Amino acid sequence: MNILIFTASTGGGHKRAAAAIEAKIRALSPETTVNVVDGMKAIGKFYNTTVCKGYHIMATKTPAVYGKLYRLSDKKKPITKAIVKSNEIMADKLWEVIDTYNPDIIIICHPFITNMVSHLRGKGKIRAKVITLITDYDTHRTYISPHIDAFVLPEPQMKRKLCEEYDVPENKIYPLGIPTFDCFSVSETKEEICRRERLRPDKPIILMMAGSFGVTDVLDFYEQLAQNSHELQIVVITGRNIRLFDHLDKKIQELNTSKTTKLLYFVDNVDDYMHIADLIVTKPGGLTVTESIACHLPMAIYSAFPGQEKDNVDFLLQHNAAFFVDKKHGAKQILDLLHSPEQLNAMRDSCRRLAHPNAAEDIFCLAKQLYEEA
Numbered sequence: 525m526n527i528l529i530f531t532a533s534t535g536g537g538h539k540r541a542a543a544a545i546e547a548k549i550r551a552l553s554p555e556t557t558v559n560v561v562d563g564m565k566a567i568g569k570f571y572n573t574t575v576c577k578g579y580h581i582m583a584t585k586t587p588a589v590y591g592k593l594y595r596l597s598d599k600k601k602p603i604t605k606a607i608v609k610s611n612e613i614m615a616d617k618l619w620e621v622i623d624t625y626n627p628d629i630i631i632i633c634h635p636f637i638t639n640m641v642s643h644l645r646g647k648g649k650i651r652a653k654v655i656t657l658i659t660d661y662d663t664h665r666t667y668i669s670p671h672i673d674a675f676v677l678p679e680p681q682m683k684r685k686l687c688e689e690y691d692v693p694e695n696k697i698y699p700l701g702i703p704t705f706d707c708f709s710v711s712e713t714k715e716e717i718c719r720r721e722r723l724r725p726d727k728p729i730i731l732m733m734a735g736s737f738g739v740t741d742v743l744d745f746y747e748q749l750a751q752n753s754h755e756l757q758i759v760v761i762t763g764r765n766i767r768l769f770d771h772l773d774k775k776i777q778e779l780n781t782s783k784t785t786k787l788l789y790f791v792d793n794v795d796d797y798m799h800i801a802d803l804i805v806t807k808p809g810g811l812t813v814t815e816s817i818a819c820h821l822p823m824a825i826y827s828a829f830p831g832q833e834k835d836n837v838d839f840l841l842q843h844n845a846a847f848f849v850d851k852k853h854g855a856k857q858i859l860d861l862l863h864s865p866e867q868l869n870a871m872r873d874s875c876r877r878l879a880h881p882n883a884a885e886d887i888f889c890l891a892k893q894l895y896e897e898a
Contacts, residue, residue: 525556525895528627528652530563530641532634533572534579537811541633541659544703548884559625563637566621567614575636583829591830598665607666611639619644622652628898629891632656635666642669653894655887658682659702660810662835668692673894676887678702678814679839679878700887701880702810708818709881711799718800723757723786728862731801731821732760733794733812734768741851742768743775745805745826746785748855750776753784755859759797761788795819802868803858805849808836817845817878822871824849824858844874 527549531542542560549558564572582590597604618640622630630652632638638656645654655674658667663682667675668690675692677683680699686692711717718725730749734742742760749758758781762769769789776785791797798804798819805824806812813836816823823846828837840846849857861868880886 527558527629529560529631530637532564538633540811567617594831612643615640615643642671645671660832661839701883702814703884707795729757731804733806750781758785817875820875
């Protein structure tokens with residue numbers, strides 16, 4: 525079996541989902557050929573830059589405008605048809621990539637690529653079976669295209685919307701979850717990880733995934749938490765945001781909190797910190813949310829873009845897996861929760877119920893099923 529996975533660079537979540545599936549396929553079936561391709565980049569530099577940078581600029585600089593466009597394009601409006609049509613125009617360039625790999629199964633982690641592949645199948649250019657993954661906790665009309673064999677959902681409640689609003693046949697819907705690496709579902713003990721990372725297992729740990737926040741916001745919020753650092757251990761991961769890292773380093777020295785704060789740049793063991801943390805302060809990107817859920821880690825949501833991030837927050841609040849942080853009183857909210865173990869454990873239990881630890885394997889099994897039916 526030959527599997528081609530399409531991802532995109534509009535945020536890191538699509539790439540992480542694709543990488544998790546690839547890793548699982550390679551572990552379970554070494555004889556299966558699997559390739560991961562950034563579909564946007566494959567089409568061309570101009571298209572990739574326009575879509576990816578355009579998304580980032582709108583979401584960060586004009587979030588209200590982005591939110592309105594996101595909602596409008598989820599309805600049967602001219603803007604939705606225009607988006608789908610523009611993607612279909614680019615489909616022939618994507619076909620050149622697909623023809624090179626000649627896959628039996630195509631797995632897609634982005635709605636625009638879904639539009640293109642569906643269009644090519646409708647024209648008879650592709651015979652491969654096609655699976656599209658929805659990587660946020662509500663769906664969007666741009667994901668829905670006619671010539672798709674399976675839609676994989678993060679959770680079962682979304683099935684109703686696909687059937688009733690988008691007229692997707694029920695037999696095409698599979699609520700298998702968003703794929704994550706195994707390390708988010710299985711780990712060493714908290715004591716072992718804390719010993720290695722030089723943290724105390726008997727003292728609460730707050731994990732801040734701060735790389736995508738504004739510098740001023742993070743510094744203000746960190747200062748709130750640091751005032752209570754005698755009660756806490758704070759782990760701050762800035763990702764590749766070197767400017768934020770430098771500012772936080774100075775703030776830690778200024779507040780003399782280096783003994784209770786672990787400041788990290790980019791790390792490749794985020795899962796370890798998620799497993800030992802009592803709470804994560806984060807933005808609600810689809811994959812960060814899913815990885816937190818896999819670690820049974822309650823979330824304090826610091827901010828959310830209108831659109832898919834807001835949808836993710838609504839889902840988490842509905843299921844008692846997160847709460848929204850008040851920027852002025854967020855530290856007090858966090859301390860109150862830590863002083864209420866019953867409430868914190870209830871949130872952990874909610875995450876446990878929402879988790880799909882076998883999502884990557886189940887998606888591979890679905891791929892094999894579709895291949896055998898072909």
